[in-house]
Amino acid sequence: MRLYQKPLQFFSALLFVGGVGCGQPQPTQLEKSLLWEISGQGLTQPSYLYGTMHLTCPNQLVVPAKLQEKLANTKQLYLELDMDDPNLPIAMLQNSAQKDGSTLKTLLSPQDYAIASQFFQQNVGIPLDKVGSMKPIILIGLLYPSLLGCQPGSWEATLIQLARTRNSEVLGLETVQAQFAIFDQIPAKDQAAMVMEVVKDPAQAKQELQKLLAAYQAQDVNELYRMVAEASPTEAQFEQVLLKDRNQRWIPKIEQAAQAKPTFFAVGAGHLGGKSGVIPLLRQAGYTVKPVPLNPTSP
Numbered sequence: 001m002r003l004y005q006k007p008l009q010f011f012s013a014l015l016f017v018g019g020v021g022c023g024q025p026q027p028t029q030l031e032k033s034l035l036w037e038i039s040g041q042g043l044t045q046p047s048y049l050y051g052t053m054h055l056t057c058p059n060q061l062v063v064p065a066k067l068q069e070k071l072a073n074t075k076q077l078y079l080e081l082d083m084d085d086p087n088l089p090i091a092m093l094q095n096s097a098q099k100d101g102s103t104l105k106t107l108l109s110p111q112d113y114a115i116a117s118q119f120f121q122q123n124v125g126i127p128l129d130k131v132g133s134m135k136p137i138i139l140i141g142l143l144y145p146s147l148l149g150c151q152p153g154s155w156e157a158t159l160i161q162l163a164r165t166r167n168s169e170v171l172g173l174e175t176v177q178a179q180f181a182i183f184d185q186i187p188a189k190d191q192a193a194m195v196m197e198v199v200k201d202p203a204q205a206k207q208e209l210q211k212l213l214a215a216y217q218a219q220d221v222n223e224l225y226r227m228v229a230e231a232s233p234t235e236a237q238f239e240q241v242l243l244k245d246r247n248q249r250w251i252p253k254i255e256q257a258a259q260a261k262p263t264f265f266a267v268g269a270g271h272l273g274g275k276s277g278v279i280p281l282l283r284q285a286g287y288t289v290k291p292v293p294l295n296p297t298s299p
Contacts, residue, residue: 030273032219033291035067038258038265040288047258048074049278049289051224051269052159053216055144055152060217063158064294074264077163078257081179082172083156095180096134098188104132104139107192119199135183136191140198147206159266171257173250173267182246216269219294225273244276251281 036049048070053060071077081088105113105128117128120139123146131139145151160170183191198205215223250267257263271278282289 030221030277030279031291032221033293034216034219034221034269034272035070035292035294036272036279036289037070037292038254038282038287038289041255041259041286043258043287045073045262047254047263047265048292049254049272049282050159050264050266051221051272052155052266053213054156054268055141055148055154056213056216057148057150058153059150060213061153061155061158063162066292066294068162070292071159071162071264072166073262074168075261076169076171076257076263077159078171078173078254078263078265079156079159080173080267081176082170084160084170085172088176091176092180095176096138098133098135099184100188101133102188104128104136104192104195107136107188108196112196116195116199119202123202135180136188136195137183137186139195143198143202143205147202147209156266159264163264168264173253173265174246221269221273221277224269225277247271247276247278247281250278251285254278254282255285255287 034051037046038049039046050067085091104116108116113128120126120128120131120142124142126142131142163170212224212227215227250271254263254265257265267278273279279289
């Protein structure tokens with residue numbers, strides 16, 4: 001059995017859904033919703049939690065009126081990263097390279113590298129030698145425009161724009177260094193193999209991505225968690241590093257921010273569900289977390 005059964009689905013979950021679980025899905029079941037209200041534990045005003053898809057086609061970036069209303073009722077926006085930080089692009093570039101100096105060319109056979117080079121040139125328009133020193137798993141992200149069939153937009157950028165209109169501060173739950181360190185937990189050889197699985201079967205990669213997008217559009221956080229869990233590495237240490245540790249580190253920061261002022265939190269939708277998801281952890285901490293309907297007929 002291969003370590004990575006569905007590499008693009010795994011990568012999508014990690015970068016663009018944002019959370020990764022491992023092994024079998026947990027039994028925790030949540031209502032279908034991407035927007036959740038956080039109250040209780042002495043909060044004088046509610047805060048809100050929203051599950052994002054980090055990259056998606058612009059026609060799917062329609063901001064519901066209810067989401068705009070709840071965002072307007074808060075005083076600050078927390079994302080996974082402080083994407084309003086002008087130093088963020090430099091920090092991301094500095095942390096994107098393989099730490100051991102290896103490149104995709106040294107990680108693949110000459111035959112596979114030639115196949116990958118041709119694929120990147122045709123689908124990305126960039127010579128693979130120019131970007132081959134990046135962590136291999138990040139290279140899959142360069143394929144997203146061709147896999148999605150559009151130039152992707154960002155929920156985070158959209159939310160930042162809305163927050164700026166109200167002069168709301170934009171902050172982050174974790175640093176670039178912490179987020180990129182996640183990739184270093186996956187052996188470079190395995191990352192390179194994931195790249196090749198996408199390169200050799202882009203039709204399957206597109207199908208897996210469309211399934212994730214369909215679950216996201218349906219606001220089905222349970223299905224998203226299930227798909228992510230099935231696509232993830234099987235080793236228990238990855239579950240701890242990629243999902244549980246991150247969610248648990250976020251909870252004190254979420255509590256502190258919500259106690260200080262009403263806050264809008266937006267994290268990858270894959271972080272919401274499962275036994276160790278942000279919603280169950282907040283409930284365990286004593287908060288009331290309830291879904292906010294986003295459909296046009298909701299009150």
